[in-house]
Amino acid sequence: MARYTRIAGSIALITLKNPPVNALSAAVRQGITDSVGRALSDPEVEAVVLCGEDGKFCGGADIKEFARPMTGPGLVPMIDAIEAGEKPVVAAIEGVALGGGLELALACHYRIAHYKARLGLPEVTLGLIPAAGGTQRLPRLIGVPAALDLITTGRHVSAHEALKLGIVDRVTDRNTLELAVEFAKSVSGQPLAPRRLSTRQPSCPTDLDSFLEGAMLRVRQRARGAIAPVACVQAVRAAATLPFSQGMEQEKELMASLFTSAQARAMQYCFFSQRTVGRWSMPSGARWDNSKAQPIHKAAVIGLGTMGRGIAVSLVQAGIPVVAVEMETKQLEVAKHAVTSILEREAQKRGKEPKLGLIHFSIDLQDLREVDLVIEAVFEDMALKKQVFRELSSVCRPNAFLCTNTSSLDVNQLAAATRMPELVVGMHFFAPAHVMKLLEVVYGPRSSPVAVATAMQLGKRLGKVSVAVGNCHGFVGNRMLMPYMEQSVFLLEEGATPEQVDQALEEFGFPMGVFRVSDLSGLDVGWKVRKGLGLTGPGVAPGESARIRQGRRYCPLPDLLCKQGRLGQKTGKGWYLYDKPGGRVAKSDPWLHNFLEEYRSQHGLQAHPVSQQEVLERCLYSLINEGFRILEDGIAAGPEDIDTIYVFGYGWPPHRGGPMFHAGAVGLPTVLEKLEHYSQAHPDIPQLQPSSLLRRLVTAGSPPIHKWREVVKTVHSQL
Numbered sequence: 001m002a003r004y005t006r007i008a009g010s011i012a013l014i015t016l017k018n019p020p021v022n023a024l025s026a027a028v029r030q031g032i033t034d035s036v037g038r039a040l041s042d043p044e045v046e047a048v049v050l051c052g053e054d055g056k057f058c059g060g061a062d063i064k065e066f067a068r069p070m071t072g073p074g075l076v077p078m079i080d081a082i083e084a085g086e087k088p089v090v091a092a093i094e095g096v097a098l099g100g101g102l103e104l105a106l107a108c109h110y111r112i113a114h115y116k117a118r119l120g121l122p123e124v125t126l127g128l129i130p131a132a133g134g135t136q137r138l139p140r141l142i143g144v145p146a147a148l149d150l151i152t153t154g155r156h157v158s159a160h161e162a163l164k165l166g167i168v169d170r171v172t173d174r175n176t177l178e179l180a181v182e183f184a185k186s187v188s189g190q191p192l193a194p195r196r197l198s199t200r201q202p203s204c205p206t207d208l209d210s211f212l213e214g215a216m217l218r219v220r221q222r223a224r225g226a227i228a229p230v231a232c233v234q235a236v237r238a239a240a241t242l243p244f245s246q247g248m249e250q251e252k253e254l255m256a257s258l259f260t261s262a263q264a265r266a267m268q269y270c271f272f273s274q275r276t277v278g279r280w281s282m283p284s285g286a287r288w289d290n291s292k293a294q295p296i297h298k299a300a301v302i303g304l305g306t307m308g309r310g311i312a313v314s315l316v317q318a319g320i321p322v323v324a325v326e327m328e329t330k331q332l333e334v335a336k337h338a339v340t341s342i343l344e345r346e347a348q349k350r351g352k353e354p355k356l357g358l359i360h361f362s363i364d365l366q367d368l369r370e371v372d373l374v375i376e377a378v379f380e381d382m383a384l385k386k387q388v389f390r391e392l393s394s395v396c397r398p399n400a401f402l403c404t405n406t407s408s409l410d411v412n413q414l415a416a417a418t419r420m421p422e423l424v425v426g427m428h429f430f431a432p433a434h435v436m437k438l439l440e441v442v443y444g445p446r447s448s449p450v451a452v453a454t455a456m457q458l459g460k461r462l463g464k465v466s467v468a469v470g471n472c473h474g475f476v477g478n479r480m481l482m483p484y485m486e487q488s489v490f491l492l493e494e495g496a497t498p499e500q501v502d503q504a505l506e507e508f509g510f511p512m513g514v515f516r517v518s519d520l521s522g523l524d525v526g527w528k529v530r531k532g533l534g535l536t537g538p539g540v541a542p543g544e545s546a547r548i549r550q551g552r553r554y555c556p557l558p559d560l561l562c563k564q565g566r567l568g569q570k571t572g573k574g575w576y577l578y579d580k581p582g583g584r585v586a587k588s589d590p591w592l593h594n595f596l597e598e599y600r601s602q603h604g605l606q607a608h609p610v611s612q613q614e615v616l617e618r619c620l621y622s623l624i625n626e627g628f629r630i631l632e633d634g635i636a637a638g639p640e641d642i643d644t645i646y647v648f649g650y651g652w653p654p655h656r657g658g659p660m661f662h663a664g665a666v667g668l669p670t671v672l673e674k675l676e677h678y679s680q681a682h683p684d685i686p687q688l689q690p691s692s693l694l695r696r697l698v699t700a701g702s703p704p705i706h707k708w709r710e711v712v713k714t715v716h717s718q719l
């Protein structure tokens with residue numbers, strides 16, 4: 001819907017009206033088309049101002065309509081009619097002009113933005129291209145290089161950056177609408193031809209061909225198999241080399257090939273999953289809409305190592321005063337220096353002042369008397385963490401929330417060490433914590449809904465995608481990672497190399513294969529966990545076989561590397577070789593290949609060629625199988641929660657939706673059949689035995705992913 005009013009005598013004001021973001025639904029498109037027609041044909045109207053209700057210009061297409069047959073006027077003819085009209089149209093941009101919303105603004109002859117507005121063409125993040133002239137008009141407005149950047153990344157820009165780039169004509173901190181009306185009056189009667197972007201020549205770099213080739217190469221490297229960014233470059237190439245009408249034809253063809261693609265479906269599923277996870281629920285029936293978060297005015301972080309530093313930075317950047325605590329002055333000074341420089345660097349990137357005054361560094365727990373919430377990030381050691389929680393419980397206010405950043409330990413045991421176990425939850429951040437978007441909020445059996453709501457709300461304030469999950473070893477993300485990593489080392493025993501495994505996973509779309517990640521984060525991290533689980537080290541019963549633990553197959557290769565001091569990048573060697581400790585460029589290591597051969601012969605293992613298909617099926621399907629077990633156990637509320645965790649925290653390629661979505665896309669019967677095949681071939685690996693939920697789903701006719709929750713419910717009701 002669009003409201004038509006006449007103001008200031010000769011100005012037609014068209015207001016888009018479709019809460020919450022005035023998306024361009026069929027009714028809105030009809031409303032705009034009718035209103036523009038009316039304004040153009042009314043002789044008393046000299047100029048038009050286009051705006052959106054409730055301080056939001058337009059958030060773009062109505063994604064819900066994608067799945068339905070198209071009704072109402074098309075976006076392209078509507079936009080073309082605005083541009084071709086003989087009266088000036090001024091876009092008054094408040095809040096957002098995104099996707100179709102920005103394309104609509106580009107059809108207007110002038111654009112005025114409020115300084116808080118954000119603009120962008122995020123279609124690529126939904127597996128699409130801006131196909132209402134965005135790929136053709138934006139390069140004609142701001143030049144090919146700048147347009148290519150915005151279109152291929154989908155990044156949003158502030159009004160000030162938009163002004164610098166030339167996307168908008170004015171930025172104001174006053175009433176945008178009033179300024180737009182004044183402006184419309186001032187330009188009425190001026191020639192419109194130069195303002196029509198479709199008639200302009202885009203400004204191109206001198207060596208256009210090599211520029212576009214370079215851009216395509218970079219996009220292909222970054223996109224890791226995603227087709228939409230490649231189509232974006234092709235569309236911008238059309239803008240740079242073809243007349244407008246032919247460019248529009250190309251844009252339409254490229255969009256047609258993307259619109260029904262599996263990748264676009266996967267990315268749109270990711271988009272909706274992010275919203276679904278915000279509507280969290282707990283098995284107790286507590287939910288996002290019946291549990292009230294408490295305000296957090298002041299927080300604390302205990303332990304300022306890798307994680308604590310990033311968490312403190314995140315809190316400060318969100319404007320929350322923080323007490324940052326280390327155990328001794330020496331560590332505190334090192335951490336203070338590190339945190340301050342991250343805050344300064346981040347502030348500089350954003351063109352802002354660092355909020356250094358918000359952070360107080362201390363080694364005294366007594367400084368935590370006034371805080372509303374504490375996030376503990378000390379070493380991963382249960383006894384130490386319990387001690388810290390006992391102390392926190394006696395120092396902090398009785399109603400302070402006590403959170404742990406543990407990556408796998410039992411949240412319930414920590415809660416038991418406090419006076420108010422209902423106020424204890426996990427807040428599992430990912431490294432680096434001020435950069436990574438994911439937060440797992442872990443509720444134990446005693447965590448109160450208020451504590452979960454508060455942690456979820458805090459996550460939102462920190463700009464995180466927060467997912468509420470149940471308490472078990474490794475929660476959702478790390479629990480699923482274990483069988484995946486195990487398969488990868490079993491494959492080495494059977495004949496693969498780290499390079500082969502990594503290449504298969506990277507071609508699938510992961511930014512890094514499992515062995516490169518392991519070198520980056522340090523092999524000692526997993527070593528410590530395995531020691532804690534009694535899989536290696538002094539906890540192992542004497543005489544136990546090196547390749548069997550707790551009755552199932554075990555691969556000691558990572559432990560052997562650790563024992564030799566090969567901890568990954570930090571020691572200059574791990575699964576790969578680096579030029580120096582701390583080096584980043586991984587090279588194949590002949591030593592490692594020899595070592596693998598010797599290991600196999602020592603254990604009587606026959607190497608066989610491992611295909612890329614086997615790598616993917618064994619690594620990914622064992623991870624997916626654990627995902628089904630997590631659903632069955634009620635640790636995650638639905639497949640969307642698991643997929644969001646994997647896309648935002650574990651580098652799962654968004655154009656493949658997430659592991660559970662991928663299982664549905666491959667076909668659940670296929671996943672089941674492959675798991676059955678591999679578990680028969682490897683009966684000593686229980687993780688390969690198909691989960692009962694997967695079997696049930698297949699028996700139920702493999703329903704689409706949005707129906708899985710119903711099947712899970714029947715499983716739970718029968719328990």
Ligand code: NAI
Pocket residue numbers: 302303304305306307308325326327331376377378379380381384388405406407408428429430431521
């Ligand atoms: P880290 O070893 O880098 O830092 C731990 C810090 O805690 C050290 O600076 C140490 O001095 C301090 N500390 C130890 N005892 C203390 C005490 N009693 N009071 C105050 N400070 C104390 O460890 P990292 O990697 O930051 O991990 C911290 C926690 O976060 C662990 O539970 C870990 O499992 C978890 N985690 C780690 C991730 C990672 O990628 N490193 C990812 C997600 C969670």
